[in-house]
Amino acid sequence: MRDNSILRCWRALLGVLAGFFGVRSEAAREQDFKEGRALHFVVIGLLMAAGFVIFVIFLVRWALSLSGV
Amino acid sequence: MGTIRTIRTIISGLSLVLLPFTARAEWTVNLSPGVTEVSRSVYDLHMTIFWICVAIGCVVFGVMFWSIFHHRKSKGAKAHHFHEHTLVEIAWTLVPLGILVAMAVPATATLVKMYDPSEADLDIQITGYQWKWRYTYLDKDLDFFSNLATPREQIGNEEAKGDNYLLEVDRHLVLPTDTKIRLLLTANDVIHSWWVPALAVKKDAIPGFINEAWTRIDEPGIYRGQCAELCGQDHGFMPIVVEAVPPEQFQQWLAQVKAEKQAEAAAAEKSWTLDELMTQGEQVYLRACAACHQPTGTGVPPAFPALKGSPVALGDVGAHIDIVLNGRPGTAMQAFRDQLSATELAAVITYERNAWGNSTGEAVAPSQITRILEGNAETAGEGAQ
Ligand SMILES: [Cu+2]
Numbered sequence: 001m002r003d004n005s006i007l008r009c010w011r012a013l014l015g016v017l018a019g020f021f022g023v024r025s026e027a028a029r030e031q032d033f034k035e036g037r038a039l040h041f042v043v044i045g046l047l048m049a050a051g052f053v054i055f056v057i058f059l060v061r062w063a064l065s066l067s068g069v
Numbered sequence: 070m071g072t073i074r075t076i077r078t079i080i081s082g083l084s085l086v087l088l089p090f091t092a093r094a095e096w097t098v099n100l101s102p103g104v105t106e107v108s109r110s111v112y113d114l115h116m117t118i119f120w121i122c123v124a125i126g127c128v129v130f131g132v133m134f135w136s137i138f139h140h141r142k143s144k145g146a147k148a149h150h151f152h153e154h155t156l157v158e159i160a161w162t163l164v165p166l167g168i169l170v171a172m173a174v175p176a177t178a179t180l181v182k183m184y185d186p187s188e189a190d191l192d193i194q195i196t197g198y199q200w201k202w203r204y205t206y207l208d209k210d211l212d213f214f215s216n217l218a219t220p221r222e223q224i225g226n227e228e229a230k231g232d233n234y235l236l237e238v239d240r241h242l243v244l245p246t247d248t249k250i251r252l253l254l255t256a257n258d259v260i261h262s263w264w265v266p267a268l269a270v271k272k273d274a275i276p277g278f279i280n281e282a283w284t285r286i287d288e289p290g291i292y293r294g295q296c297a298e299l300c301g302q303d304h305g306f307m308p309i310v311v312e313a314v315p316p317e318q319f320q321q322w323l324a325q326v327k328a329e330k331q332a333e334a335a336a337a338e339k340s341w342t343l344d345e346l347m348t349q350g351e352q353v354y355l356r357a358c359a360a361c362h363q364p365t366g367t368g369v370p371p372a373f374p375a376l377k378g379s380p381v382a383l384g385d386v387g388a389h390i391d392i393v394l395n396g397r398p399g400t401a402m403q404a405f406r407d408q409l410s411a412t413e414l415a416a417v418i419t420y421e422r423n424a425w426g427n428s429t430g431e432a433v434a435p436s437q438i439t440r441i442l443e444g445n446a447e448t449a450g451e452g453a454q
Contacts, residue, residue: 023158067181 012040016048101266104288104313108269110179118172125168183269186283189251193242197254197261197274197296199401200303200360203408204242207253211326214408215240216356217306221364224306235305236293239356241312245319246286254280257403259301265294265311273298286313303360337411337435343419346432350420353413358421361401366425373401377425386422386431390441393418411438 015032018024024032032041102112140146194205198214205212218237222228231237244250254263256274263282264271267290272282286292294309314322355364362368366377376382381389393414396404405414415435422429 021159022162023155025155026153063177064181067178 008035008037009040009044012036012044016041016044019045020048020052103267103269104286104290104292105268105284106287107179107183107284108267110182111269114175114179117175121168121172183282186251186281189249189283191245191248191250192253193244193250194253194255195242195263195274197256197258197263197300197307198403199258199301200296200307201408202242202261202263202296202307202309203257206323209323211323212407213240215242215310217303217308219306221355221359233293236295236308236310238308238310241291241310243312243314243319243322244284244286245316246289246313248316248319249283249285252282252284254282260298261296261300261307262298263294263309264297265292265309267292267294268311271297286311289313289315306360333410333412334439337415337439341412341415341432341435343423343430343432346416346419347423349412350416350418351424353409353417354420354424357405357409357413358417366421366427376421377427379427382421382427383429386418386433389418389422390414390433390438394438394441406442411435411442414438 011032015024015028015036018028100112100115102109192207194207196203196205201217202215203212204215215238217235218239219231219233219235220228223230223234252263252270252272254272254274255278256276258276260276261274262271263274268284268286270282270284272280274280290313292311292313294311296304296307296309298304300307354362361373362376363373366375368375368377381392392402394404394406396402409417412435415433415438418433418438419431421427422431422433
């Protein structure tokens with residue numbers, strides 16, 4: 001039971017990552033819709049969006065420190 | 070006949086593209102390499118990105134045309150039906166991503182350079198007005214307005230247009246070369262934008278905000294620009310002229326301007342005849358007031374009132390002086406006390422009271438205006454001293 005939900009979260013994570021990248025095979029997409037839970041996708045999606053913003057902030061900081069500002 | 074002409078047109082078009090590089094240096098369609106380190110790196114960046122785009126265009130259209138030709142119907146080609154191809158999709162996502170990152174690296178380097186106004190040797194405040202620029206040399210006790218100098222006759226097509234039509238001003242922004250200059254941009258009324266292509270500076274001037282930019286000019290010369298933010302009726306009539314001179318010459322210029330300012334103050338003290346005031350007043354009026362109140366004094370009612378026959382121009386002198394010096398807040402009528410000298414103010418007021426059939430016969434003495442300006446300045450300036 002527990003294993004199953006971890007597996008589901010893991011698949012949702014892969015699905016969201018594929019969504020960020022913009023490529024997902026039809027078979028995987030169908031499986032997501034059949035077995036996945038909407039809540040997992042929404043929560044993981046929001047977390048990853050926040051993560052992306054933080055990544056960009058650090059990227060900018062790093063670029064500025066490289067150029068000595 | 071027609072086809073021959075078409076072929077000729079195409080050939081002459083092609084030969085333009087194939088011109089040797091030297092001839093193309095004169096070609097002004099491209100971005101200007103400019104006269105500063107930043108403007109040159111902006112130019113290089115622009116050319117790098119341009120050639121990347123050309124290469125992408127060649128590859129994409131080349132593959133497309135080749136495919137169309139090679140798989141043409143007459144050779145019995147059949148379309149291959151498939152829904153998805155994950156590998157190809159990944160490739161066409163990763164390749165553009167790589168190209169974008171490769172372009173972001175030089176672009177970021179240039180942007181960082183452009184945004185670093187630290188350690189400047191000279192600070193200039195630039196204020197946008199409807200429709201002129203004001204330049205304040207901070208710590209140099211120098212402050213002036215720069216107005217369009219193109220004659221109205223050229224604008225009205227009554228005279229042939231000059232070489233620098235709508236790109237000439239009465240007072241240049243004189244700057245020293247080989248000096249890091251910080252520009253502080255703001256506006257008095259609406260949003261303007263200070264744009265001089267040769268310096269690669271284009272920055273919005275926003276009321277209530279101060280934007281920073283900087284430049285370091287390598288070559289002496291005259292560099293022209295324009296307001297780049299639609300700011301009303303005369304948006305196209307507020308050009309910018311930067312005059313870059315070697316640092317020693319800049320110091321001489323500063324001294325000369327200060328001497329002129331003192332001479333002007335002395336001139337305000339002498340007594341002026343009505344005729345003298347009228348002659349100078351007409352010049353000032355055409356330069357500073359005619360855009361709104363019109364050369365004939367009839368204005369553009371209801372936006373800009375007529376001064377011909379106006380109760381203000383024919384009535385109490387004090388009220389007339391007051392509106393010209395202090396403007397009318399909330400309307401397009403600005404305060405001219407900082408824009409014009411005491412003599413110019415006296416002359417233009419005299420002119421308005423005696424031109425176009427307004428015949429009060431009254432002359433306003435420059436010294437009278439000086440007294441008013443000094444009186445107000447004492448009370449207004451106390452906090453600043
Ligand atoms: Cu403007």
